[in-house]
Amino acid sequence: MSDENLKLLKNLDKLLFEDAEEAPDEVRRRLESKGVDVKGLIARVKAAAGEAYRKVLVEEAAEEESRRKQVRGSVFGNLAELGREKLLELVRAAEAGQYGTEIMARCRNQKVENLSEADLRTLLEDMESTIRK
Amino acid sequence: MSDDHFRHLQEHANEIIPILYDYARNLAARKYHWCEGKSLPLGKSPEDIVTDVYVSYARGAGSSGKRTKGVRHFDPEKDIMLQLKGSIKSAMWALTDKSSAKKEFLATSEEDLKEVEFAPTDPIPDDLVESADFARTVSERVRNDQRIKKSDDLANLFMLFELEITEVADQARELKRNPEEICQLRYQLRQIYSEVINELNRQ
Numbered sequence: 618m619s620d621e622n623l624k625l626l627k628n629l630d631k632l633l634f635e636d637a638e639e640a641p642d643e644v645r646r647r648l649e650s651k652g653v654d655v656k657g658l659i660a661r662v663k664a665a666a667g668e669a670y671r672k673v674l675v676e677e678a679a680e681e682e683s684r685r686k687q688v689r690g691s692v693f694g695n696l697a698e699l700g701r702e703k704l705l706e707l708v709r710a711a712e713a714g715q716y717g718t719e720i721m722a723r724c725r726n727q728k729v730e731n732l733s734e735a736d737l738r739t740l741l742e743d744m745e746s747t748i749r750k
Numbered sequence: 751m752s753d754d755h756f757r758h759l760q761e762h763a764n765e766i767i768p769i770l771y772d773y774a775r776n777l778a779a780r781k782y783h784w785c786e787g788k789s790l791p792l793g794k795s796p797e798d799i800v801t802d803v804y805v806s807y808a809r810g811a812g813s814s815g816k817r818t819k820g821v822r823h824f825d826p827e828k829d830i831m832l833q834l835k836g837s838i839k840s841a842m843w844a845l846t847d848k849s850s851a852k853k854e855f856l857a858t859s860e861e862d863l864k865e866v867e868f869a870p871t872d873p874i875p876d877d878l879v880e881s882a883d884f885a886r887t888v889s890e891r892v893r894n895d896q897r898i899k900k901s902d903d904l905a906n907l908f909m910l911f912e913l914e915i916t917e918v919a920d921q922a923r924e925l926k927r928n929p930e931e932i933c934q935l936r937y938q939l940r941q942i943y944s945e946v947i948n949e950l951n952r953q
Contacts, residue, residue, distance in 0.1 A: 621912075622882065622885035622886045622889045623881065623882060623885045624914065625885070625889050625911060625912055626885045626888060626889065628911045628912075628914060629892070629911055629939075629943050630780060631916050632936055632943060633776045633940060633943065633944065634773070634776065634777070641765035641769055644768045644769050644772050645768045647772070648772060651786075653771070655768055658771060658797060658800075659763050659764055659768070661797070662763065662767050662800055662801050662804050663760060663763045663767070665804065666756075666759065666760065666801075666804045666805050666807075666808035667760065667808070669808045669809050670811060673808075673809050
């Protein structure tokens with residue numbers, strides 16, 4: 618008999634957990650009829666999720682920045698001190714494979730002659746960060 | 751892809767959150783004897799569970815595929831609601847697991863989905879006795895509910911559940927009703943069942 622009761626509950630549980638016919642609006646109304654502040658509930662959960670999402674993005678950005686700082690200068694030295702010609706020289710050396718195949722691959726399809734000094738510096742920094750990924 | 755999931759969660763929050771909360775309340779009441787005004791283990795409420803799960807997926811959407819505690823990722827191949835409900839179940843199970851009350855297992859979608867099948871840890875003998883007593887009391891109270899006693903349709907539907915005929919189509923055939931009518935009756939029976947459980951939990 619106890620087994621039968623347990624089986625019956627398991628069957629009735631389908632009503633609670635598996636019946637998907639009820640529309641979200643009906644669920645909402647049913648909860649509200651039990652005194653649940655559904656609007657407040659949604660606002661609280663959404664706000665918590667939004668905050669968590671933003672926090673993760675900030676953390677990831679900080680981690681990325683920290684990583685970039687760590688590798689900065691590890692391949693090409695202190696780029697801040699170099700002028701355009703020297704930067705161009707480094708890019709050409711990288712194109713020629715002097716700093717390995719990964720960096721050489723990053724040089725493909727780059728028209729470096731037209732790049733400004735700042736752009737060349739950024740390109741070289743990007744290459745440095747690429748090889749650590 | 752992850753950003754899309756997060757956007758989906760936020761844009762459809764009005765539909766998703768009430769369903770998840772309802773699921774969490776039902777699960778807490780049915781499986782963990784929770785009722786309004788009482789807390790789940792560690793002082794959590796069904797709303798906390800829904801928030802934790804929602805936040806864990808939000809964190810998963812913002813992070814680049816890391817498998818860390820408190821972070822979940824959607825499996826794009828699987829139904830989102832099923833994954834969310836699985837995670838609710840997993841989070842609640844983790845709370846009540848006596849041996850590891852503070853250790854929610856790092857749930858991937860796969861793990862969550864497995865949990866949906868309602869096969870928690872092996873019950874200890876005391877739990878079994880309690881379940882059997884609880885089942886007997888619930889069965890009796892539902893059977894003797896005045897609404898069921900007064901309605902042949904509800905009584906017949908309840909009998910079909912006793913006979914393990916649980917699908918809408920089968921019930922419609924047995925009771926010579928259309929599926930919409932059966933759904934309406936199921937809704938009423940669900941209300942009664944839910945009320946009986948909540949009443950017992952309050953006691």
